[in-house]
Amino acid sequence: MSRRGGTGLRATRKPVVVVAGEDSTDRKCLRILLEAFCPSMAGRIVEINDAVRLRQAGDAALAARVDSLANKVRARAAREDAEVACVFVHEDFDACDSDHFPIVRDRVQRALDQRFGNAHYTLAVWEIEAWLLLFPGALHSLVSGWKVPKQLQGKDTGRLNDPKRVLKTQLGKARAYRETDAPDVIEKAVDLGAHTAPLGTNRSWDLLRGDVQTCCAQHLGSR
Ligand SMILES: [Zn+2]
Structure with missing residues (x-):
């Protein structure tokens, strides 16, 4: 030692x-x-x-x-x-x-x-991306153009097919979601205090x- x-x-x-x-x-x-x-x-x-x-x-x-x-x-x-x-x-x-x-x-x-x-x-x-969808506010706070569509909010995100693809295609016209964004989204959720109150x-x-x-x-x- x-x-x-x-x-x-x-x-x-x-x-x-x-x-x-x-x-x-x-x-x-x-x-x-x-x-x-x-x-x-x-x-x-x-x-x-x-x-x-x-x-x-x-x-x-x-x-x-x-x-x-x-x-x-x-x-x-x-x-x-x-x-x-x-x-x-x-x-x-x-x-x-x-x-x-x-x-x-x-x-x-x-x-x-x-x-x-x-x-x-x-x-x-x-996968972990399904967790990110519990925090629409954090996603929006990280990239202001990102918006989780209403029909995906407040859901059981564990039932979503391929949540990574959902993030890459459903957040709007701002830049596409990348896998390396995940920790930043989680960090935003924590900063906002949203991690204790997931939406969905x-x-x-x-x-x-x-x-x-x-x-x-x-x-x-x-x-
Ligand atoms: Zn332990």
Whole structure:
């Protein structure tokens, strides 16, 4: 382990929250939300840069990938000279919400539970873009020409087909939505205080909020 400074004492850090996901944009979105809903996570979140693919793995592959993830989590925390408080793993469901969704989510969550003390599987339906549609004000605030059509407001955005395409084609004549806009939209929602009052519903959003609440209260504790 590395030692810092000239005192010869190990640096002491609060246990970290490790975020893993499909890509850096998704991880950035998750990080902003975790800090917004649980301010005590600020400064404690670290990321694993490798893409995680768990949802479609068969049982043996799932166990192997969760093992490999656990090794990366351990190594990442070691680099910080810190213990692991909890792990958040994001993945897109790539399909609309359905009865199949909780089955897929629970299976991966169980695999994570077997390997980690504390971990949360954040499976977004269809993908994180569906969450952005819960915040028309944030979209408009980021690009003033963007407007979520009335018929898409106040809906269950988890039921929308291909929400990325919806954002790219339905926001009006201003510039087209790009995937890298997602963290900026989330940040706007947080700045506006809209993140606590979404316009519409989305089961994966509610599950994330519940997970952050549990995490904040039970997994970070007073450490
Ligand atoms: Zn947790």
